Amino acid sequence: MTFIQTVSDDAAEGLVKSAYDASREMYGHVYETTRMLSPWPEALVVEARRYQVLMLNESELSRAQKEMIATAVSAKNRCVYCYTHHMASMINAGIEASLAQAIRDDYTTAAIDSKHRAMVEFATMERPDRASQDHVDTLRKRGWSDRQILEIVMIAALFEDYNARVNLLGLELEDTSDD
16 A cells, blocks of 8 residues: 555556556566556556566576665665565575575674675665765675676665655555465
8 A cells, every 4th residue: 555546456457457467477466566656657667677677687696686785775765665575585585584684684784795795885875976986996896897886786776766665655565465
């Protein structure tokens, strides 16, 4: 549920129906982040594609690394909806549950190596306007390629955006227990 009116399953048609059907096929249900965009079908299509490219498609970051970023950024932004879903996805991607929870709760005390700590620290930077060449050089020194650094930035930005949207529209966790 959200603060705005969304398109119900039985009222869905066109782009919205296609998005709902694709979500059901892929996940077994329609996530509220999909429903939230239903009043603007063209934006729904763009955001679904953006998520597919950045989070689901094969790339130079592993799914677990992507989920670490999603979870840490969402925790920084106090986005319960997103950090709950992405912590579960991090576990599904092979991260031990206690480590996933530690990354969510406070990555600075989590038992992650210096390479991944640098990745999460960069992605959760409080003031991105103060990023510098030194920050990028630190990532390179830890073994990240320029392509991977770009992916880190794009995924961090995706979740800054998603978290704002979810929090500003009051999105609540959906009950998927019947799915």
